Amino acid sequence: MTDSITRLSTSQSDFDSALASLLAWDDSVDHQVNESVRHILHEVKTRGDAAVLEFTGKFDRLSVASMAELELSEVRLQEALARIPEDQRVALEQAAARVRDYHERQNQASWRYEDEDGTVLGQKVTPLDRAGLYVPGGKAAYPSSVLMNAIPAKVAGVAEVVMVVPTPDGVVNDMVLAAAAIAGVDRVFTIGGAQAVAALAYGTETVPAVDKIVGPGNIYVATAKREVFGVVGIDMIAGPSEILVICDGNTNPDWIAMDLFSQAEHDEQAQSILVSPDGAFLDAVEASIAKLLPTMEREEIIRASLAGRGALIQVADLKEAAQVSNRIAPEHLELSVEDPEAMLGDIRHAGAIFMGRYTAEALGDYCAGPNHVLPTSGTARFSSPLGVYDFQKRSSLIGFSASGADRMGRVASVLARGEGLTAHARSAEYRINE
Known part of the structure; x- marks a missing residue:
């Protein structure tokens, strides 16, 4: 396994360049993808429903006569909620309650003050009128993303949340629809790809134009979101998922190996990095990786991710570990150490910080409460997790x-x-x- 994951040390002379090479990720959009997306956007902008129906037939192999057939009713969402296994329904409801509770604490009220000569100054906080939520469909079904994107919007006071989810070959995921019911999504259309982004951005005869589009998608969706930014707001252009674990060497190495796997299994471009001052512990985690990898359903994806973009990095001490972490600015940062609070002051850049040995990043993906839509590719240097504030705008008050x-x-x-x-x-x- 030693040749399958990069080993680095801050003491090596070429560490800076080796780390830069490891972190490099090319997010440039393929020219062909760009051309295809621009064509789709133009067609939907100019021809509306007719273009959406054509592209849905072409890409999702769904031949329908009208957009009405591609909208799911509230009754259909409630049917899905009733149909899923009880343990799934309970888990979704528990996760939703925690996500809602956390985000309600982010809700900011309007404020004002008066200066000495009676002039009134302040800020009026107003929710967006309408938000669009893109949810991947087909094999990639993420009910957790529905909760994480829709609940902050509803907490913010957005009047209408419109969800789009592709259903290739007519395959509908009941858990995704159940999550939409729990989260209070107002309208659901079974459309996807760049054509769905275009419909949300420009509006069609059936799909209402929104003010902001949030949610993950493939390269066509990400490119379309990039293209329509300015016509509408977007959450972010997300890169591959990332985890960085800082460990003092005293956590079970199997736990750490599995935490690294939890991001690596997303796709081959995902990045999993362990930083520790304990070289023997890095050896132990490498042994755990070799032992546990054959037991994983997504073994080949994890193996490719760890070989291509993973690393075990030895540092002098936890202070230097924090410095390395700040340079990487990871999406997810686990502080798997005895006293995570003591390290917190040294951490400047991270999307979400998981504190202590028992805090697996996976809990944050589903049910901890904070949002799992996080800045990637070093953008945690200047970006924040998705939150209520993303669905509100602020107007200055001057009187x-x-x-x-x-x-x-x-x-x-x-x-x-x-x-x-x-x-x-x-x-x-x-x-x-x-």
Whole structure:
């Protein structure tokens, strides 16, 4: 197994370049994909429902006469909720309750204050009118993503959440529909791909135009979201999933190996990295990887991910481990150490921080409460997890009293004339008491 996962040490002379090479991920969009997506977007923008029906027939092999056949009713969602096994329904409801409770604490109210001359200043917080939620379909069914994307929107006060989910060959995933029912999704269309993104962005005769599109998808969906940004808001352009584990060497190596697997099994481009000051522990985890890998259903994907983008990195101490982590800015960071709180102050960049040996990243994916839609590819340096704030916008409130307009009008006049904008100056000067 030693030749299957990269071993690095911060003491090696070429560590910086070796780490940079390991982290490199090409997110440039294939020219052919770009052309195809732009064609689809244009067709849906100009021809609406007719184009969506054509592309759904072509890509999902669904031949239907009208868009009405591609919309699922609230009754259908409730039927799915009733049909899934009870343990799945209970698990979805428990996860939803925790996600809702966590996100309700993010909800920000409008605020205002008054200064000494009676001028009112503040901020009005308003939910988006309508949000679009893209959910992968077919083999890749993620009911957890429905909860993570729809619940913050509803907590924020979004009036209408519109979900799109492809159903190739007519295969519908009841667990996804049940999650939509639990999360309070308002409308569901069984469409996918770039055509679904286009329908949400531009609107068609049947699909209403939304203000923001969130949710994961394949390269065509990601490219379409990138293209329509500006017409609508988007959550982020997500790269491959990532986990970085910092361990002091005292956690069961089997646990750590499985935590690394939990991201590697997503796809071959996923990245799993372990950082520890204990070289013998890195050896033990490598042995656990070799032992446990043959037991995994997605063995080949995990093997390719670990071989191509995984690493075991030895550092001098936990302080240096935090420095390496900050450079990587991982999507998921596990602090599998005795005192995670003591390390927290050194951590600057991470999408989500999992503290302590018992806090498996997998819990965050499903039911911990915080959102699992997180910044990838180093963007945790400047980005945050999806949250209620992503479904709200803020308007500044400014209300001058007569004395305030007099006092600040004099300031504005000087600044405006300094910029050569006379109309600005005179507009302010009209309110000045001579």
